[in-house]
Amino acid sequence: MKKKLMSVLLAGTMVLSLAACGETSADTATTSDNTAADAQTETQAETTAEAPAATEEAAPAAEATGSFDPVRLLNGKPEIDAQMQALAAKYQEETGNVLTVETIGGDTNASDELKKMYQADNMPDIFVIEANQADTWDGMLADLAGEDWTNKTGFELVNDSMGTIGFPYTVEATALGYNADLLKAAGVDPATLTSPAAWQAACETLDSKKDELGITAVFGWCAEPANLGWSSGTHVFGQYLDAGLKADDTTYIDLLNDGGKIDEARMKSFAEFIGMMNKYSDPALLVDGTYDLQVAGFKEGKYVFITQGNWCVTSPDDVTFECGFAPYAFEDGINTIIAGPPSYWVAYADGNVDGAKAFFNWCAGDSAQNILVNEAGLVSPFDDCQYEAINPFYKSMKSYIDAGNYSGWHTMLKKDGLQNVTCQVFADYAKGSLDADSFTSTMAQVIASYYAQ
Secondary structure, X not given: OOOOHHHHHOOOOXXXXXXXXXXXXXXXXXXXXXXXXXXXXXXXXXXXXXXXXOOOOOOOHHHOOOOOOOEEEEEOOHHHHHHHHHHHHHHHHHHOOOEEEEEOOOOOOHHHHHHHHHHOOOOOOEEEEOHHHHHHHOOOEOOOOOOHHHHHOOOOEEEOOOEEEEEOOOEEEEOEEEEHHHHHHHOOOHHHOOOHHHHHHHHHHHHHOHHHHOOOEEEEOOOOHHHHHHHHHHHHHHHHHHOOOOOOOOHXXXXXXXXXXXXHHHHHHHHHHHHHHHHOEOHHHHOXXXXXXXXXXXXXXXXXXXXXXXXXXXXXXXXXXOEEEEOOOOOOOOOOEEEEOOOEEEEEOOOOHHHHHHHHHHHOOHHHHHHHHHOOOOEOOOOOOOOOOOOOOHHHHHHHXXXXXXXXXXXXXXXXXXXXXXXHHHHHHXXXXXXXXXXXXXXXXXXXHHHHO
């Protein structure tokens, strides 16, 4: 990271991937009508975001007269599908070039979908990867070094063997999102939530006032592994790796990548914190819930806290309350959130590379950033962006950044696929099959086993 995240987020310069997010998702693929060809992707689960209606004004692909052949982009953030379709329309309006946006996500794993597309020889020209997935695509991604946009950000993804491969389309943050109005009504100051004891006291207070506050539970936390394993196994697990550390501190990810080792004392403290979350969560959501239900419950004021990032609420119109972030303070003094690019857009080397490069350069410009920031609720990674994020979490996120209280997205550097086994440990804990001690020992066992493969 060549430049401090703080400078990127200051007003007048410029989160959201995601995730999810992260690797957030829906189970259908939607294609903009101003495309050159129809693209088909397989689907798996409930749709998180509904595809927008066809735009009659969009010019048919066959009539497009741009400088480059049409480009296909696979979007893994269904919550901004409509805005991505608007982005494609603006791109064609300004350049004559055609961008096809195909959206998957929510309850569908984007990387699994890409594997199917690769096997079917149906790869998009642009798709999303996490930093730890680069080696999976070794030799198959275009080097983007020297493009104009690389001079406007310090967040590009650079790989030792392939060069500059990742375009940072957003910066995201994750911690425990909260409803500030509910905390204020209960007399809980979120600034004090920097220790396990403070969290326990807050949970007891909030739980005792459920009827008064009109809430269902303190936490909107879902440990369902099949569709939300990307959340527990990546984002929540990432707090064990980074909570309380400075952005460049790689202590626990280095330990993890050294054969799958963990710090058992730290993991035990983390397990006890997760146990508290299990206790004060909505049982209907905790074990069998979905991303849709989790986010809807938070937006409706049913839950005080949510285990997601700023991608779950992208517009001021989504909520009627102030949003903020509180740290996973499973040890005394933890006061950080995780912030940075959790994923990147890359260009498929055997695809339309020139067209992808042209889109990336345009996307770093004013018209695209206006849509992505002011309509999609993202936080721009580009230094010259003039728009300040409208995302309801932005104010809280910026306060952590300005104070230097942010950790890195090192969970994205764990061995690819690890989340598929760690998420089951979270699920078993939520079901009551494990306690804090057995959660810790089981987590150590499954991680070591996975790294030994």
